[in-house]
Amino acid sequence: MSKTLTNTFATKLVAWHAVSGRSGLPWQGNRDAYAVWVSEIMLQQTQVATVLERYPRFMKRFPTVKKLATADIDEVLAEWAGLGYYSRARNLHACAKQVMTEFDGKFPRDPILLEQLKGIGRSTAGAIAAFAFHERAPILDANVKRILARLFGVEGAIQDKRVNDRLWDLAVDLLPTKPTDMPVYTQALMDFGATWCTSRKPVCLGSEKKCPFAKDCQANLSDQVLSLPQKTKKTKSPEFNCNMLLMRSGNSILLQKRPSKAIWGGLWSLPEGSWTPRVSSAKDVQISPQELFAATLPEEKFAALAKVCQSIKQAEEIKHVFTHRRLWMQIWQANTPKESAFSNPDLKWVPLTQLGRYGLPQPIKLLLQGLNLVRGDDLKN
Numbered sequence: 380m381s382k383t384l385t386n387t388f389a390t391k392l393v394a395w396h397a398v399s400g401r402s403g404l405p406w407q408g409n410r411d412a413y414a415v416w417v418s419e420i421m422l423q424q425t426q427v428a429t430v431l432e433r434y435p436r437f438m439k440r441f442p443t444v445k446k447l448a449t450a451d452i453d454e455v456l457a458e459w460a461g462l463g464y465y466s467r468a469r470n471l472h473a474c475a476k477q478v479m480t481e482f483d484g485k486f487p488r489d490p491i492l493l494e495q496l497k498g499i500g501r502s503t504a505g506a507i508a509a510f511a512f513h514e515r516a517p518i519l520d521a522n523v524k525r526i527l528a529r530l531f532g533v534e535g536a537i538q539d540k541r542v543n544d545r546l547w548d549l550a551v552d553l554l555p556t557k558p559t560d561m562p563v564y565t566q567a568l569m570d571f572g573a574t575w576c577t578s579r580k581p582v583c584l585g586s587e588k589k590c591p592f593a594k595d596c597q598a599n600l601s602d603q604v605l606s607l608p609q610k611t612k613k614t615k616s617p618e619f620n621c622n623m624l625l626m627r628s629g630n631s632i633l634l635q636k637r638p639s640k641a642i643w644g645g646l647w648s649l650p651e652g653s654w655t656p657r658v659s660s661a662k663d664v665q666i667s668p669q670e671l672f673a674a675t676l677p678e679e680k681f682a683a684l685a686k687v688c689q690s691i692k693q694a695e696e697i698k699h700v701f702t703h704r705r706l707w708m709q710i711w712q713a714n715t716p717k718e719s720a721f722s723n724p725d726l727k728w729v730p731l732t733q734l735g736r737y738g739l740p741q742p743i744k745l746l747l748q749g750l751n752l753v754r755g756d757d758l759k760n
């Protein structure tokens with residue numbers, strides 16, 4: 380390991396941040412651990428531009444850890460709708476409760492204790508400890524892994540435990556000595572990875588900007604910038620079909636609460652059948668009301684519903700791409716003259732005008748708007 384680089388990295392990075400770092404983000408400069416935590420969780424897997432819009436709204440609705448802990452989970456999921464990766468919202472809610480019951484409503488400052496909270500991994504714990512408590516705790520998100528793998532020429536796939544451990548060791552070795560430098564250093568690391576040492580266009584490749592680490596960076600010196608960090612080969616994501624029932628009765632539609640561990644866990648969606656591997660487009664497949672209801676409703680009522688169903692037609696085929704799979708949803712529209720009651724509390728008739736109170740998956744929101752059943756405003760809570 381280059382001793383010079385290890386000794387000078389933090390100072391150079393902080394100096395770089397003073398000139399080229401990002402500033403004015405609403406969560407920056409905040410020492411409230413709750414505010415830092417919400418921003419860190421929201422920024423995982425969500426673009427900064429989206430977080431800029433949604434973070435102030437979330438904080439206005441749940442301004443304290445207590446408010447979040449005492450809110451209903453449906454309210455939290457409704458506020459999170461559209462941000463994806465809903466386990467984050469469920470974990471936020473569970474973690475807020477944990478902070479209230481186990482830590483008297485105050486986030487612990489020790490990163491090891493932070494890591495024991497629901498949904499907080501080592502890197503997020505480091506970010507909270509550094510920003511809110513000036514603890515000398517490292518972060519190692521995907522951007523930081525890239526920077527360190529390039530700077531120190533770390534080879535091997537970053538999913539590999541040995542490589543990951545090595546990167547954590549480097550992240551610890553590079554920390555600034557003064558705890559008061561921790562917030563700006565941590566922010567600088569995030570900014571440098573997001574804007575300068577980027578995955579596809581790092582500034583050392585053809586940009587006019589001069590990277591402060593160019594002379595020491597192993598990847599730059601050995602012409603390996605774009606091949607580090609090494610990635611494992613991607614396999615093609617599997618594709619699935621599923622039938623979904625858009626059942627209307629007057630101005631209400633039938634919604635079903637999704638199991639908390641499933642995709643879109645805890646959100647309200649259209650009743651759906653099981654996912655089957657996609658062999659070809661199911662666009663022209665015909666289905667009887669009996670088959671459709673039996674496939675989508677986990678209820679004793681489907682035979683009776685099929686009898687009173689006035690019409691059924693295939694409305695749409697929509698595709699949604701998840702991180703590791705693609706889903707083709709065949710949407711079947713059906714009408715029934717009156718709302719039959721369901722004993723299952725996870726099935727509910729909801730007036731179209733009240734849909735905004737429920738957390739709905741984004742593709743379902745778009746579908747309902749596309750079919751002119753609701754306007755965007757009706758879906759805001």
Ligand code: SF4
Pocket residue numbers: 526529530575576577581582583584590591592593596598599604
């Ligand atoms: S020289 Fe290039 S690869 Fe190395 S740290 Fe700078 S921007 Fe990243």
